[in-house]
Amino acid sequence: MTNALARLLEIAPAPSEPRQKDWGDVERRLGVRLPADYKELIQVYGGSNWDDYLYVLEPDCPNKHYDLITWARHRTEDLEDLWEVERKPAELEAEGTQVVALWATTDNGECLYWLLRPGLEPDRWTVMVNEARGDRWEHFPVSCTQFLASALDGELRSGILSSLFPLAAHEFRRLRAV
Template sequence: MSNALARLLEIAPAPSQPLDKGWSEVEQTLAVGLPNDYKELIGVYGGSNWDDYLYVLEPDCPNKHYDLLKWAKYQFEDLQELWTFEKKPEELETEGSVVIPWATTDNGECLYWLVLPGVDPNEWTVMVNEARGPRWEHYSVSCTQFLASALTGELQSNILSSSFPLATHEFRRLGPV
């Protein structure tokens, strides 16, 4: 278990039912491996809502609106189209670099993994994109470290809502709609 996941367990006790995903099928669909800390996060919390604001995407999420595989497909297509007339963030100027979404917010901001050629998934870092705008932020941490640090206030984004995190944390696993 990662240190960041241990910190999340202190913030919000784990639901009683751990999840077991077919990761090889998910990774085959995405054509890339996923970070171990994310797999652990999903195994413990599943697709989830944090502080009534941030939604962690889950492959085949019971709430179809937060399915990682669908988000990855549509975000890739949308960003490719967007970057025909808007400048890519400099972190994505490397040939073969892409972003894969792992979380979103109720305001429409999107949190991505920065995937660079030859970089192991366990070394991927986090990119945050504002809703309907060109601003991006880059954080040299894993997704679970980002979530834990954002919830404790150690990490502060200029893009995410100023009312996140809440003083008293709220967590809920995403269920069917």
């Protein structure tokens, strides 16, 4: 268990039933390997809503609106179109660098991606946050689970995410079928 996941377990106890995934199948469908901390996060919490604001996406989520694979496919297409009219963030200027597989979103429409750099294994990917209807991006040199734990405990602050996040008393819900 990562330190970040241990911190999350202190913030919100894990649901009693773990989520099992065929990660080989998920990664084949995405066309990319995923970080181990994300897989562990999903196994423990599943697709989830944190502080009634941030949604962690899950492959084959019971709530189809938060399916990682569907979101990743659509956002990849959207970003390809976006780069034709907007300048890429500085973190994406280096050859072979890209954002991949949106892993979280918010109720306002902000998107959280992994930043993939050539030669870096998935466990070393960091987080990029994109504002909902604009061209502002932020880079956080932490894993997705570290980002979530640090955002919830106030250690990490974003200029893009809502100033009302996190809540003083944390709320967690596992996403279920609708």
